[in-house]
Amino acid sequence: xxxxxxxxxxxxxxxxxxxxxxxxxxxxxxxxxxxxxxxxxxxxxxxxxxxxxxxxxxxxxxxxxxxxxxxxxxxxxxxxxxxxxxxxxxxxxxxxxxxxxxxxxxxxxxxx
Amino acid sequence: xxxxxxxxxxxxxxxxxxxxxxxxxxxxxxxxxxxxxxxxxxxxxxxxxxxxxxxxxxxxxxxxxxxxxxxxxxxxxxxxxxxxxxxxxxxxxxxxxxxxxxxxxxxxxxxx
Numbered sequence: 433x434x435x436x437x438x439x440x441x442x443x444x445x446x447x448x449x450x451x452x453x454x455x456x457x458x459x460x461x462x463x464x465x466x467x468x469x470x471x472x473x474x475x476x477x478x479x480x481x482x483x484x485x486x487x488x489x490x491x492x493x494x495x496x497x498x499x500x501x502x503x504x505x506x507x508x509x510x511x512x513x514x515x516x517x518x519x520x521x522x523x524x525x526x527x528x529x530x531x532x533x534x535x536x537x538x539x540x541x542x543x544x
Numbered sequence: 545x546x547x548x549x550x551x552x553x554x555x556x557x558x559x560x561x562x563x564x565x566x567x568x569x570x571x572x573x574x575x576x577x578x579x580x581x582x583x584x585x586x587x588x589x590x591x592x593x594x595x596x597x598x599x600x601x602x603x604x605x606x607x608x609x610x611x612x613x614x615x616x617x618x619x620x621x622x623x624x625x626x627x628x629x630x631x632x633x634x635x636x637x638x639x640x641x642x643x644x645x646x647x648x649x650x651x652x653x654x655x656x
Binding site: 456465472473474475476477478491521522526530531532535537538 | 548550576579588589590634636643647648649
């Protein structure tokens, strides 16, 4: 089944404790992206990747890192999480720009 | 910078009544346009998209949208809604760059 998976689905952590949210797709998509969803703000892009080893900042990259060492995986790293990073995070992938983005199920992160 | 405005944050509507969700964007150059739907506690899925060609686009579940270049709008419509259409709807714009920008979302609540 074609899908985007994210882990964990729920995470409660404390300020400053490094964490990684994994994202994997099995559709051989080149474009992958991370978004955060906050009430009233819609989805805002954090980082995106056009292909392996090619990443770039989205609209809200501060406090986040990503890597794209393999085509299927695009982990999101929070080196030192802060409470303002409490949010619902979505990973998405597509063949390229302009194509439908397939979204993962989301990761709800709470930073205390 | 690209911006997407969804003019209504919430739209209550009675079952079997029509609904229109408004979306305006700021780009003056060629763009790709999308509508996504998010059902409660789920990820996003594509309703429809406009890449080029006919300005009236038909999507899944009886939804359609009309692209108006002069008004930079991409309004979503459904002639008769069902209870199952209760969800949040997001307009998204993908301009010439690589950043997909979402609107703030419109919550549709269908009442019996």
